[in-house]
Amino acid sequence: xxxxxxxxxxxxxxxxxxxxxxxxxxxxxxxxxxxxxxxxxxxxxxxxxxxxxxxxxxxxxxxxxxxxxxxxxxxxxxxxxxxxxxxxxxxxxxxxxxxxxxxxxxxxxxxxxxxxxxxxxxxxxxxxxxxxxxxxxxxxxxxxxxxxxxxxxxxxxxxxxxxxxxxxxxxxxxxxxxxxxxxxxxxxxxxxxxxxxxxxxxxxxxxxxxxxxxxxxxxxxxxxxxxxxxxxxxxxxxxxxxxxxxxxxxxxxxxxxxxxxx
Numbered sequence: 001x002x003x004x005x006x007x008x009x010x011x012x013x014x015x016x017x018x019x020x021x022x023x024x025x026x027x028x029x030x031x032x033x034x035x036x037x038x039x040x041x042x043x044x045x046x047x048x049x050x051x052x053x054x055x056x057x058x059x060x061x062x063x064x065x066x067x068x069x070x071x072x073x074x075x076x077x078x079x080x081x082x083x084x085x086x087x088x089x090x091x092x093x094x095x096x097x098x099x100x101x102x103x104x105x106x107x108x109x110x111x112x113x114x115x116x117x118x119x120x121x122x123x124x125x126x127x128x129x130x131x132x133x134x135x136x137x138x139x140x141x142x143x144x145x146x147x148x149x150x151x152x153x154x155x156x157x158x159x160x161x162x163x164x165x166x167x168x169x170x171x172x173x174x175x176x177x178x179x180x181x182x183x184x185x186x187x188x189x190x191x192x193x194x195x196x197x198x199x200x201x202x203x204x205x206x207x208x209x210x211x212x213x214x215x216x217x218x219x220x221x222x223x224x225x226x227x228x229x230x231x232x233x234x235x236x237x238x239x240x241x242x243x244x245x246x247x248x249x250x251x252x253x254x255x256x257x258x259x260x261x262x
Contacts, residue, residue, distance in 0.1 A: 023060070023061045023062070023063060027060040027061055028060070028061050028064075030060055031056075031057040031058070031060035031061035031064055031067065032057075032061075032064075034053045034054070034056045034057035034060070034067075035053070035054065035057045035064065035066060035067050035070070037053045038050040038051075038052075038053035038054045038057065038067075038070060039070065041053065042070065042073070042074065047074050047077050047078055048078075050070070050074050051071070051074050051075075051078070054067050054070050054071045054074060055071070058071065063094055064094075065090075065091045065092075065094040065095040065098055065101070066091075068087045068088070068090040068091035068094065068101075069087070069088065069091040069098065069100060069101040069104060071083075071084075071087035072084045072085075072087040072088040072091065072101070072104055072105065072108070073104060075087060076104075076107070076108050076111070081108065081111070081112055084108050085105075085108065088101055088104060088105040088108065089105075092105065097128065099124070099125040099128040099130075099131035099137070100125075100131075100133075102121045102122070102124045102125040102137070103121070103122060103125045103133075103136055103137045103140060105121045106118040106119070106120075106121030106122045106125070106137070106140055106141070106144070107140055109121060109144075110140065110143065110144045110147065113147075115144045115145075115147055115148040116148070118140075118141075118144045119141055119144050119145065119148075122137045122138070122140055122141035122144065123141070125137035126138060126141070133165075134164065135160075135161040135162075135164040135165035135168050135171075136161075136168070138157050138158075138160050138161040138164070139157070139158055139161035139162070139168055139170060139171045139174070141157050142154045142155070142156070142157030142158035142159075142160075142161060142171075142174065143158070143174050145157060146158075146174070146178055151178065151182065154174075154178060155175070155178060158171050158174055158175050158178075159175070162175070162194070166194075166198040167198050167199060167202065167205050169195060169198070169199040169205070169209050169213055170213065172191045172192070172194050172195035172198075172199070172217070173195070173213050173216055173217060173220075175187070175191040176188050176191040176192055176195070176217060176220045176224075177220065179191060179224075180220055180223060180224065183227070185223075185224040185225075185227035185228050186224075186228070188220050188221070188223065188224030188227075189221060189224045189225065189228070192217045192218075192220055192221040192224070195213075195217050196217075199213070200214060212250070215240075215241040215250055215251075215254075216241075216250060218237045218238075218240045218241040218254075219237070219238070219241045219250060219253060219254055219257075221233070221234075221237040222234040222235075222236075222237030222238040222241070222254070222257060223257070225237060226257075226261075231261060234257075234261065235258065235261050238254045238255075238257045238258040238261070239254075239258060240254075241254040242254035242255045242257075242258050
């Protein structure tokens with residue numbers, strides 16, 4: 001069952017604190033250092049270290065929207081949805097035109113099943129002509145539409161996202177998943193091949209592609225190949241993901257699929 005986040009939390013963020021806190025230049029400068037250290041920890045995947053430094057930053061400077069947005073990301077990654085909701089709300093109260101925070105907030109809302117609210121957040125981000133990565137918001141919006149049950153809108157927005165940024169690797173995984181769910185094996189293979197061309201096949205992009213994206217796409221390729229009668233292609237794809245993934249859930253799926261072919 002999807003847990004619904006309380007609307008009252010958002011309201012409290014918006015109306016609380018009529019008077020802005022006084023922040024000295026020294027506190028502001030120290031908070032910025034804490035924030036920068038936290039970003040480094042986030043980039044290394046050390047979310048608990050990032051949390052410590054971000055909390056120190058907002059204690060010194062509660063008006064730093066970037067730190068509240070980062071706290072939203074950290075709490076979301078740690079499974080603390082209510083805390084993430086609070087800090088995204090705080091970031092957007094401090095800076096209503098903070099498009100990155102709107103996108104991140106929308107991602108959280110998608111994860112807890114509040115698809116219409118998520119789509120509204122993505123649309124706000126997309127309306128900002130200065131937003132540097134609109135393909136992220138459009139791709140995320142496409143996935144929210146799919147989870148809501150609107151396949152046509154999902155495919156349209158995800159298609160726009162990968163057309164705008166061909167290295168938006170997550171977009172190909174979602175498009176392949178949608179094609180697989182709707183018995184379109186040719187589109188499964190087309191999107192896995194685009195993924196291989198623009199993501200794993202690009203030396204500048206490949207090091208940053210998450211391993212789970214790669215293995216998931218090999219699994220999808222195997223299923224799509226099998227649907228088209230290409231048993232050899234399916235076997236090779238399943239071997240790839242079964243070997244790399246080991247005992248994980250996806251690895252076990254690949255191993256089972258491989259056994260069924262033997």
